[in-house]
Each structure stands twice: as C-alpha cells, then as structure tokens.
Amino acid sequence: MRHGFHRFLTADQPGPAFEFPPNRASLRVNRMNDFSVIQSEKGVGCEMSDFSHLDDEGRARMVDVSHKPVTARTARASCLVQMQPETLEQVRQHHIGKGDVLQIARVAGIMAAKQTASLIPLCHPLELQQIEVTFEMTPPQTLSITTLVKSSGHTGVEMEALTAASVAALTVYDMCKSVDRGMVIGQLQLEEKSGGASGHFQRKDDDE
Numbered sequence: 001m002r003h004g005f006h007r008f009l010t011a012d013q014p015g016p017a018f019e020f021p022p023n024r025a026s027l028r029v030n031r032m033n034d035f036s037v038i039q040s041e042k043g044v045g046c047e048m049s050d051f052s053h054l055d056d057e058g059r060a061r062m063v064d065v066s067h068k069p070v071t072a073r074t075a076r077a078s079c080l081v082q083m084q085p086e087t088l089e090q091v092r093q094h095h096i097g098k099g100d101v102l103q104i105a106r107v108a109g110i111m112a113a114k115q116t117a118s119l120i121p122l123c124h125p126l127e128l129q130q131i132e133v134t135f136e137m138t139p140p141q142t143l144s145i146t147t148l149v150k151s152s153g154h155t156g157v158e159m160e161a162l163t164a165a166s167v168a169a170l171t172v173y174d175m176c177k178s179v180d181r182g183m184v185i186g187q188l189q190l191e192e193k194s195g196g197a198s199g200h201f202q203r204k205d206d207d208e
Contacts, residue, residue, distance in 0.1 A: 053122050062122050065154040073151045073195035077161035078144060079169045079188040085140040087180040091172075092137055101175040102135050105145075109133035109168030113149055113160040123159050126151050131160075133168050145169055146191070158193050 052063045083091075091101045098104075110131045117125040130150040137143055147164040149157040169185045176183060192202045 060122060062124065063155075065124065068154040068197070070152055070154060071195045073153060073155070073157045074149070074193065075156060075158040075161035075190065076146065076148050076192040077158070077165045077188070077190050078146045079165040080186055081143040081145065081169050081172050082141055082184040082186070083143065083176065084180050084182070087176055087183070088137060088139065088141055088143060090179065091143070091176065096175055097178065098175045101172055104175060105135070105168045105171040106133040108171040109145070109147060109164040112167035113147070113164035116160045116163045119163060120159055124153075124155050126153055126155070126157060126160065128157065128160060131164060133164055143172060145172075156193055156196050156198075158190050162188060162190060 053060060055061050090096050094100055110133060112119070113131045114128060117123045128149060128151045130148065132148040134146045134148075135143060136146070145165050145168050147161045147168070149161040149164065151157045151160075166185075166188055169188070173183050173185060189203065190201070192200075194200045
C-alpha cells in the first residue's frame with residue numbers, strides 16, 4: 001500500500017480493491033448481488049446504476065443517446081509539452097532529424113480525433129465536421145497544443161478534442177526523443193465545450 005493512502009477491501013475478496021487519499025471522505029465498499037455499493041461515512045450512497053456507463057448489474061455499456069436532440073457540438077482542449085530550450089529551438093527551426101515536428105503532430109492529432117471511439121471503449125463513433133490542431137511556443141521550454149473539434153450529433157466531442165491533444169503531444173515526444181528524452185507531457189484539459197443539455201462550459205483560471 002502506498003504511503004499516505006487508505007486501503008479498502010471488498011467484503012468477500014482478498015487483496016486491495018480501492019485506494020483513496022486520507023484527506024477524502026472514507027469509503028466502505030461492499031459486494032451486493034455481484035455489483036458494488038459505495039457508501040461514504042456521511043451517508044451518501046451510490047449504486048452502480050447511478051453511473052450511466054454501467055447497468056444495474058455493474059456491466060459496462062455504451063449509453064443510449066438516441067433520444068437526445070441533434071445539436072451543434074464544439075469542444076476545445078489543450079496540452080503542454082515541456083522540453084529543453086535547445087529542443088524547442090530545433091523544433092522552431094525545423095532541425096529535428098525526423099522531419100517537421102509540428103506538421104506531423106498536427107496530422108496525428110487529427111487522425112486520433114477520428115479514431116477516438118476505437119481508443120476509448122465506451123465512446124460513441126461520431127461524424128466530425130471540423131478538427132483543428134494548433135501550436136504555440138513559449139520560450140524557453142514550453143510547447144502549447146490546442147485542439148478544436150466540431151460536430152452535429154446526439155453527444156459531445158470533448159473526448160475527441162482531448163484525444164487529439166494527447167496524441168499530438170505524444171507525437172511531439174516521439175519526433176524529438178532522440179535529442180531530449182526528458183520531455184514532460186502534462187496539463188491535458190478541456191478548455192471549453194458547447195452544445196447539448198449540459199450547456200456551455202469554459203475553464204476559468206481558478207479551475208486550473
């Protein structure tokens with residue numbers, strides 16, 4: 001068990017089931033009719049059926065969105081790649097031996113967005129109308145990646161935007177790893193989404 005974490009065991013199975021930081025509400029996990037009921041000490045219960053991607057018996061399912069209206073959907077996501085200043089300069093000047101880093105990463109991000117349903121098990125296959133991948137260099141060592149995805153459909157495109165940003169970042173790493181294996185990929189996050197019943201979301205500074 002990792003230091004500073006509490007271990008929780010299922011009632012009928014040995015070994016660790018879940019680990020939670022001690023500063024979160026303590027949870028008790030019980031087995032009931034082959035699916036878990038998670039209860040906090042504050043008395044808040046949560047059955048598997050409360051999670052839309054699980055049925056009443058805890059089995060994974062792809063959510064039925066056929067009843068939802070078709071609306072315009074937009075999502076914007078971002079990711080950062082931190083690298084040595086010399087590496088960023090080589091990227092800027094197109095001196096990386098494998099080729100044009102940003103062009104290859106842009107194509108990879110676009111391709112990834114279109115393959116999201118193949119990568120994330122319970123995502124819906126979507127018809128995407130627009131995918132953009134843009135880059136911004138902030139010396140001395142930061143490359144910012146921003147993606148924009150648009151569609152008209154029954155469900156949102158947040159996962160497509162996030163997938164595009166993450167795969168673009170991984171491609172940057174692959175293109176540059178021969179000169180800088182210490183690169184760090186991080187801060188993958190949804191910046192904005194619109195459309196659907198949940199309405200508009202835009203990340204604020206205090207959300208970061």
